[in-house]
Amino acid sequence: MGVLSPLGDSPAALHRALCAGASHLAPVEGFAVEGFSMNRAVELRGFDPARYLGDGNFRPLDRTGLLAACAARLALDDAGWTGDAVARGEFALLLGTMFGSLRTISEFDRRGLEAGPLYVKPFDFANSVINAAAGQTAIWHHLRGPNSTVCAGTASGVQAIALGADLVAEGRVEVAIAGGAEELCWESFVAFSRAGMVANGDGTPRPFDEKRSGFALGEGAAFLVLESGEGAAARGARVLAEVLGHGEAFDPSQGSDERRGAETVTRAVKLALEHAGLQAEDVSAVSAAASGHRRADAAEARGLAAALGMSVASVGVTAPKGAFGECLGASGALQAAALLAAMEVGELPGVAGFTAAPPGFPLWAISDRTTPVDLAVGLVDGVGLDGPCCALLLGRS
Amino acid sequence: MARAVDRRAERRRVAVTGIGVVTPVGSGRETFWRKLLAGESGIAPVSSFDTSRFKVKLGAEVRGFDPAPWCERLDPGTLGRASQMAVAAARMALADAGLDAATLDAERVGVAMGTTSGEPLEIEIFNDALRAAGRDALDGALATRYPCHRIPGQIAAELGFAGVNVMLPNACAAGNYAVAFARDALASGRADVMLAGGADAFSRITYTGFARLGAITTDRCAPFDRERKGMVPGEGAGVLVLEPLEAARARGARVYAEVVGYGLSCDAHHMTASHPEGEGPARAMAMALADAGLRPEDVDYVSAHGTGTPTNDRLETLSLKRAFGAAAARVPMSSVKSMLGHTMGAASALEAAVCCLAIADGWIPPTTNYQHPDPDCDLDYVPNTARQVPVRVAMNNAYAFGGANASVLFAAAAG
16 A cells, blocks of 8 residues: 555554544645635645655656655555566556646646747646546556546545456456545635635534535545455465455436435445445444535435444444545545555544534444444445445455 | 455446447437548638637537537536537437437446546636636636546436446547446446447647647648648547347347457556557557457457557557557558547547447448558558448557557457
């Protein structure tokens, strides 16, 4: 696993920060946010790609590309894949993202408008396509297998891991690097603020809380290295977990109807359980997609409760976006990495910002406190704000 | 580190039963195919924005497209242009397949789409508003209308489909990735019907980029011709209906072709330049053949990526030789981009439609504007005139920014 987040640059560090419960929300420094009453986000500061990639020419890569390339390096190192072995293989890369780089494409267009079409930079055009970060990461690490960017809104990261697991399970590739990457930029800050999706007041996101008013934007990247059990055993790799199953569903109301949204969450989880050959009571903990979004959190709570049935009383539910923010296409991958770290140490972080549940809230075992958990089977829930859902089941090896 | 568990039932064979297209030469399967076989071009001077600051002028736009007739549930004004074209193509494909959205099990119908830039016009609107009226004039459309996953989402919302829904924005190979994904979703039983394809909207952003790379031709788009000068940016949407072959036969559906294999690879070499020896594309072709259990000599037609740039066409010729050996000299390979321009994320979806129609109809569309043989491009490019020839197996090749290569194999459904 590889993780790059304002909360830490390893799964263990991310997990410790989630358990500590401290807020990482702060006024944005990376770009000017004057004119906004709320100017805070969960921003990755002091990001130095050389720390992860060593010496090299980073100029062709934009921020999203660098986040992805660095997290992929961390993941490969953690899995014990180095140097020639990667270049000789035909590793797949599945990169979940919502935008690629909204900043690169927007700046490219502005440069063309202001300076004229002859004065745009070819590098910037190459990075303006949505799959640029996946291409740059493949070049950097010599990943010569299937290379796909995966977009399913805020469910992208989970969907990318599901796709990677399928490629391995079907024997199409030996190794898949799957996860997500998303940058924080001025354009997305403006867009989500103006769309009314960002938390008001001091900007604190409160997933599932009765006082929630929106999410905090975050950024980061995370990847899992997926390979067949036989392949991992043959090379003596440390196996962190098993992908047990996944399920996908879509809400044709595109998030406008809470009841249909809830049904979609339920369906995705049930399909994942069916794929894994498991029952709801086998799930020991859930990493929810809840971000503080008013309607989406309510739909997810109802949908999860319906899928979990009787075991809803005992299953621990965490919602890490209360701490690392809504990282859009990277969120699901960060959730997965954090949940696997929780699995290893047997404690589930509480939900940052959670104080009180709304009336009739169906998920009982939720709090802002870290609790011990015997995490044999974890559910990672990816829920889009406008339709796509993907549920992923991870089992302790 | 993690083990993927596969508990799937026996894999199902997958058929293409519907085709819907919105293209620079016209909309709808019949018009599209008639024009391509006649060698008609959709390339003309750009009309959707001012090109006075560009040295190049040509584009392949979809003119006079009206989304309203295709949007029964959605308000077309709330959709980006790529989504509008995609919804129209999806409705056409479904009707072409003889399927009624209302009678399908919505939870078992999924959508997989591809694109290069998604809804780039939304970026332009954002920047135009910023320049004209400052940041206070900006709205939230980049969060709601722009994200490219809205394209398959809007298709599903318009048609009420609740199954797996994903966007694989792998630039100019994206349509092939979407078809490959859909084939696996059907083969493994995750869905019973899949709509798969690609869409892209013409934009000054894309045009500016390709112009700056010097990739756009000043006169004709002449793939594989010695005097070729470049490509022509375009737009459009292509959607295929895929379903299990057995189900298609049971309902008496017309089967255009079967999706028999695919291969995906990455050059991992350069963002905008192909590997100098065509290594990645050759690997994708070999993987597709192995996946289908076919040999190069079994392939009757290759739909080329064939952009018309000096480098692409030379390297594509080289990689076909590398993958096919002696069989490369005998297989007809044409580029419909000579007529459609490069429709970006829609391109390989439209070319997948071409492969299916070639198999069903026994005709191969030409590479038009071909005049001068090139010693570096010495294969059979079906120059200028459509050819009537039985096609049992067709290979669709697509190559993208970022080094992604994708080959999909279609075959006449036999046995």
